[in-house]
Amino acid sequence: MPTLELRDVVGGYGDTQILHGVSITVDAGEIVVVIGPNGAGKSTAIKAVFGLLNLTGGQVLLDGEDITNTPPEKVARKGVCYVPQTANIFPSLSVEENLEMGAFVREDDFTPRLHEIYDLFPPLKERRRQAAGTLSGGQRQMVAMGKALMLEPRILLLDEPTAGLSPKFRGEIFSIVKTVHAAGTPILMVEQNAKQALKIADRGYVLVDGRNKFTGTGRELLEDRQIAAMFLGGPTNGAKDKAGDGAA
Amino acid sequence: MIDFIGDLVNFYLIPGLVLGSIYALGAIGLTMTFGILRFANFAHGETMTLGAYFAWTLVQLTGWHPIAVLPIAMGLTVLVVLGIDRGFYKPFRASPTIMLVIASFGMMLMVRSVVQFIWGVQMKAMVPGIQMPVVLFDWLRISPKHMMIIASVLVLMFAVHYLLTYTKIGKAMRAMSDSPELARLTGINTEAVIRATWIIGAALAAAAGVLLAVDTHVETMMGFKLLLPVFAATILGGIGRPYGAVAGGLVIGMAEELSSYPWIGTEPLLNPGYKAGVAFAIMVAMLIWRPSGLFRGKVY
Numbered sequence: 001m002p003t004l005e006l007r008d009v010v011g012g013y014g015d016t017q018i019l020h021g022v023s024i025t026v027d028a029g030e031i032v033v034v035i036g037p038n039g040a041g042k043s044t045a046i047k048a049v050f051g052l053l054n055l056t057g058g059q060v061l062l063d064g065e066d067i068t069n070t071p072p073e074k075v076a077r078k079g080v081c082y083v084p085q086t087a088n089i090f091p092s093l094s095v096e097e098n099l100e101m102g103a104f105v106r107e108d109d110f111t112p113r114l115h116e117i118y119d120l121f122p123p124l125k126e127r128r129r130q131a132a133g134t135l136s137g138g139q140r141q142m143v144a145m146g147k148a149l150m151l152e153p154r155i156l157l158l159d160e161p162t163a164g165l166s167p168k169f170r171g172e173i174f175s176i177v178k179t180v181h182a183a184g185t186p187i188l189m190v191e192q193n194a195k196q197a198l199k200i201a202d203r204g205y206v207l208v209d210g211r212n213k214f215t216g217t218g219r220e221l222l223e224d225r226q227i228a229a230m231f232l233g234g235p236t237n238g239a240k241d242k243a244g245d246g247a248a
Numbered sequence: 249m250i251d252f253i254g255d256l257v258n259f260y261l262i263p264g265l266v267l268g269s270i271y272a273l274g275a276i277g278l279t280m281t282f283g284i285l286r287f288a289n290f291a292h293g294e295t296m297t298l299g300a301y302f303a304w305t306l307v308q309l310t311g312w313h314p315i316a317v318l319p320i321a322m323g324l325t326v327l328v329v330l331g332i333d334r335g336f337y338k339p340f341r342a343s344p345t346i347m348l349v350i351a352s353f354g355m356m357l358m359v360r361s362v363v364q365f366i367w368g369v370q371m372k373a374m375v376p377g378i379q380m381p382v383v384l385f386d387w388l389r390i391s392p393k394h395m396m397i398i399a400s401v402l403v404l405m406f407a408v409h410y411l412l413t414y415t416k417i418g419k420a421m422r423a424m425s426d427s428p429e430l431a432r433l434t435g436i437n438t439e440a441v442i443r444a445t446w447i448i449g450a451a452l453a454a455a456a457g458v459l460l461a462v463d464t465h466v467e468t469m470m471g472f473k474l475l476l477p478v479f480a481a482t483i484l485g486g487i488g489r490p491y492g493a494v495a496g497g498l499v500i501g502m503a504e505e506l507s508s509y510p511w512i513g514t515e516p517l518l519n520p521g522y523k524a525g526v527a528f529a530i531m532v533a534m535l536i537w538r539p540s541g542l543f544r545g546k547v548y
Contacts, residue, residue, distance in 0.1 A: 050433070072432050072433050073433075073435050073438070076435030077435050082433055084430070087430055089430075090431075091426055092422060092425075092426050093419065093423055093426065100416070101420065101423045101436065104434060104435055104436045
């Protein structure tokens with residue numbers, strides 16, 4: 001059974017329909033990346049999981065349980081954590097307070113988890129008393145992800161974690177995503193930097209106009225000529241003609 | 249020289265400090281409801297009035313000192329405010345801000361009318377008689393009631409500071425004041441945070457009303473008169489910033505008192521009748537030149 005499944009999801013904000021039937025599956029232990037042009041509904045698809053828009057069709061299943069149109073605070077309580085693209089930290093709270101807020105719904109002692117997060121993101125430990133709003137872009141993303149991970153989520157949803165970051169930080173964020181994934185959390189990630197994202201992805205989805213366009217493993221999508229031309233800024237290294245060498 | 253300093257301290261600085269700390273108590277609640285519920289609560293002044301009347305009634309019933317009945321008056325005010333939230337503000341939770349502002353304006357008029365209906369419009373004395381000031385070092389004159397007011401404010405402020413810094417709900421209040429949307433996505437129980445905000449805001453407002461009544465008297469317009477300086481303190485400190493509200497309250501209180509000191513010649517610099525204008529002038533100046541306030545609050 002997949003950890004998370006969007007089944008022919010249809011919906012949008014108010015009367016504006018953005019998703020016209022999107023299906024995405026994330027299995028246990030996977031990193032799944034959603035790419036596509038601007039306005040394709042990538043971020044909207046993630047928000048659909050989190051009960052942030054009105055779904056008029058289809059289903060969202062978490063480990064088989066129907067969570068379609070469940071309000072965000074309840075989805076969070078079920079162990080789905082969502083890191084929005086912007087405004088994803090509490091700027092006037094200290095780093096440690098941000099992490100504590102991430103654990104708000106936990107009733108047990110979360111101190112061990114706090115130390116695990118600091119081990120995962122050592123720069124945060126040094127700055128744990130500092131107001132999170134004063135950190136650099138990359139460190140803010142660490143706080144945002146650390147905060148989400150405090151719940152030991154069943155799945156982590158990331159909305160364009162590298163948006164607006166310099167290439168140096170981008171690489172840092174992708175390696176953080178890999179680290180988080182290696183620690184056992186499945187990840188569903190929307191990304192603009194498609195090439196880098198697909199490199200760390202187990203599987204990828206290409207959305208166009210609120211519909212699934214292509215689906216494949218990260219490698220398949222990277223090597224597909226058509227996708228390369230459309231979304232990856234020309235053929236990538238090692239991209240092959242599909243009709244050619246099939247033994248890759 | 250000592251006369252000069254003595255006058256300044258005894259008749260301007262200490263009253264300014266007393267007034268300022270009362271404003272600060274009111275402003276903490278106003279800034280928190282502003283930051284967390286996203287609306288300017290015009291009924292906040294009436295919450296202060298209500299607290300003063302509850303305390304007055306309790307004093308009449310028990311014969312105790314107003315400070316002794318203060319916790320009970322605070323508790324009663326909190327119950328009323330929680331009831332008002334449930335009945336009048338909760339249905340508007342998802343509505344545009346302006347509807348809540350208007351609702352609170354209506355609530356202000358309703359609460360005031362109810363107070364006038366129950367207790368009458370006559371002025372009442374909280375503490376009868378005149379108190380002799382205590383003289384220290386031959387020149388410092390401070391009345392016992394002023395010492396009591398400042399001590400009570402200090403205790404309440406330390407309690408709020410502890411709550412906001414060390415408790416889970418206090419941190420969640422600051423988080424929600426930063427970003428209500430993210431608080432919701434994080435799974436923070438926003439209704440619990442809203443309830444805590446009303447409880448603290450109402451308790452402090454009631455205390456402000458009682459302490460002002462101890463300093464002056466009880467009347468039905470007292471809260472409304474406090475509303476302007478308290479709004480000024482909130483904006484000066486930065487909306488959503490409780491520590492800013494404390495600083496703002498003290499500055500406004502001091503500025504109001506010091507504005508009538510005879511800085512030039514022997515006449516008051518500003519006729520004491522214009523005290524309220526000082527708060528208003530500071531508020532307008534802040535809104536024009538630094539709308540985020542001293543502590544970088546929110547700008548709407």
